[in-house]
Amino acid sequence: MSKAAELAALIANVNKGSSLANKNFIINGNMTVAQRATSFSFAHDGTISSYTTDRFAGQIWQNTDELDGTFAQVADAPSGTGLTHSLKWTTGTAETAVASDESLWVEQKIEAQNVRELCYGTADAKPVTLSFWVKSSITGTFNSSLYQADGNRVITNTYSISSANTWEYKTLTFAGDTSGTINDDTGEGLRPYWNIFAGDDYTTTDRTSWGSYSSATWAYGHTQNAHATTSGATFFLTGVQLEVGEKATEFEHESFETTLRKCQRYYEKSYDHDTALAAVTDTGTLYGPGATGNLTTGLLGTTQTYTTSKRASATLVIYDPAGNSGKCLRDNFGVASSANQAIATAYGGTKGFLVYSSGTYNAQTIVYHFTADAEL
Numbered sequence: 001m002s003k004a005a006e007l008a009a010l011i012a013n014v015n016k017g018s019s020l021a022n023k024n025f026i027i028n029g030n031m032t033v034a035q036r037a038t039s040f041s042f043a044h045d046g047t048i049s050s051y052t053t054d055r056f057a058g059q060i061w062q063n064t065d066e067l068d069g070t071f072a073q074v075a076d077a078p079s080g081t082g083l084t085h086s087l088k089w090t091t092g093t094a095e096t097a098v099a100s101d102e103s104l105w106v107e108q109k110i111e112a113q114n115v116r117e118l119c120y121g122t123a124d125a126k127p128v129t130l131s132f133w134v135k136s137s138i139t140g141t142f143n144s145s146l147y148q149a150d151g152n153r154v155i156t157n158t159y160s161i162s163s164a165n166t167w168e169y170k171t172l173t174f175a176g177d178t179s180g181t182i183n184d185d186t187g188e189g190l191r192p193y194w195n196i197f198a199g200d201d202y203t204t205t206d207r208t209s210w211g212s213y214s215s216a217t218w219a220y221g222h223t224q225n226a227h228a229t230t231s232g233a234t235f236f237l238t239g240v241q242l243e244v245g246e247k248a249t250e251f252e253h254e255s256f257e258t259t260l261r262k263c264q265r266y267y268e269k270s271y272d273h274d275t276a277l278a279a280v281t282d283t284g285t286l287y288g289p290g291a292t293g294n295l296t297t298g299l300l301g302t303t304q305t306y307t308t309s310k311r312a313s314a315t316l317v318i319y320d321p322a323g324n325s326g327k328c329l330r331d332n333f334g335v336a337s338s339a340n341q342a343i344a345t346a347y348g349g350t351k352g353f354l355v356y357s358s359g360t361y362n363a364q365t366i367v368y369h370f371t372a373d374a375e376l
Contacts (some may be wrong), residue, residue: 032085058071104228286367318355
């Protein structure tokens with residue numbers, strides 16, 4: 001990249017520093033939104049992937065022998081940064097040893113059309129810089145890399161944690177991929193990831209420049225696996241930013257509402273943000289407006305519009321106020337009870353869904369919660 005081009009990219013990033021800039025390709029990099037739960041337990045029962053903070057998934061690959069642990073949203077962040085939360089891994093039962101095919105990482109899949117400006121597959125492919133804060137009870141060398149889904153390509157990098165239990169700021173720059181491709185669609189375009197431990201199957205092939213993915217390239221350069229073998233070991237991540245250019249700029253803060261709406265393109269729930277899924281609560285329940293159908297028997301249905309249009313048709317789960325999935329209540333002028341529970345069925349697209357019930361209780365409408373998952 002020429003000095004002139006580098007300066008132009010830096011100026012562009014500085015100009016993007018306004019509240020309307022959206023310079024950060026990462027969503028929820030400050031780990032404040034956690035719609036599904038504030039913690040999720042992993043156990044040694046095969047490949048597992050799950051979200052705790054929105055858009056960030058923890059991934060265990062292959063069947064660890066003894067390991068279990070927890071990803072959690074916690075109120076711990078580096079002082080003086082304006083950050084308040086982080087994503088934390090805590091090792092429970094430790095592995096005796098890390099097998100060659102075992103690994104654990106955190107990732108975020110970025111929608112392809114959101115990173116088209118990187119011009120991958122052309123001579124103008126742009127570099128990006130990944131910056132983040134990390135804290136670990138174990139020091140050493142860790143892998144953090146980029147995977148490009150449409151071309152099945154990867155580029156790896158490493159960083160060092162030098163002081164245990166201390167927040168450290170890291171920046172990694174990745175060249176633009178002149179031979180890759182990112183489709184102009186709603187599929188996965190780019191995936192930054194952070195390995196916490198990685199067996200030998202994933203660390204043997206150098207991929208410090210863009211090239212074809214193989215399992216041996218995934219965590220090249222990663223050498224510290226003690227999080228797997230040390231009960232109580234911790235790893236924290238926050239302040240994640242991925243931006244165009246070869247220089248990291250200050251983390252772009254935005255309102256909680258703005259971040260939540262970005263997250264809701266991929267996942268939305270009717271429960272209040274701090275209320276767990278399937279909770280026993282009437283708070284946030286939806287009363288189908290203008291419900292139509294047979295009031296006494298047969299079908300009774302209504303439509304619901306999403307807060308934010310989804311990336312793709314969402315996988316829907318309907319809950320009644322008692323937390324039973326696949327159920328709703330048929331309500332008659334505010335009178336509803338478990339005796340009026342009915343089977344609920346939903347069909348949806350990217351903008352909303354239809355939900356209807358079957359039951360025998362004389363009803364004017366149906367009462368329900370929902371979750372809608374359109375993750376990559």
